[in-house]
Amino acid sequence: MSDEPQHLDRLNGMLRSMARLVKGKRRSTPGARRVSYTMNPRQACDVCNTLFDYAICPAQMPAMSRCGECKQKLADGYTALISPSGGYAFVKAATLKPGEVVKISDDVFEKVLARKKQQEGA
Numbered sequence: 001m002s003d004e005p006q007h008l009d010r011l012n013g014m015l016r017s018m019a020r021l022v023k024g025k026r027r028s029t030p031g032a033r034r035v036s037y038t039m040n041p042r043q044a045c046d047v048c049n050t051l052f053d054y055a056i057c058p059a060q061m062p063a064m065s066r067c068g069e070c071k072q073k074l075a076d077g078y079t080a081l082i083s084p085s086g087g088y089a090f091v092k093a094a095t096l097k098p099g100e101v102v103k104i105s106d107d108v109f110e111k112v113l114a115r116k117k118q119q120e121g122a
Contacts, residue, residue, distance in 0.1 A: 074099045083109035
């Protein structure tokens with residue numbers, strides 16, 4: 001019976017040292033985190049929400065700019081209409097300034113699309 005407490009004390013000491021070893025392996029040190037480099041977009045179009053200009057770099061928020069297609073349409077005299085739900089359309093109208101980006105509500109955007117389809121169909 002006198003051997004039991006000694007045995008338990010030794011076992012307790014071994015468990016503590018094992019716990020320290022396991023805990024020490026999981027500890028991360030500053031600067032030890034791995035950074036993955038993958039193809040990430042560096043720019044996003046503010047008209048059509050297309051991601052472009054991919055490069056191998058750490059992940060970051062893309063900068064807002066215009067893609068080549070949208071730049072070309074705006075340079076050709078179209079006006080870009082953007083809705084909050086993410087839709088967009090290019091139109092030519094005498095009342096709108098060419099080359100501008102106009103934000104409109106979803107209701108107005110639906111009416112513009114309906115009218116555009118009517119004009120294309122007729």
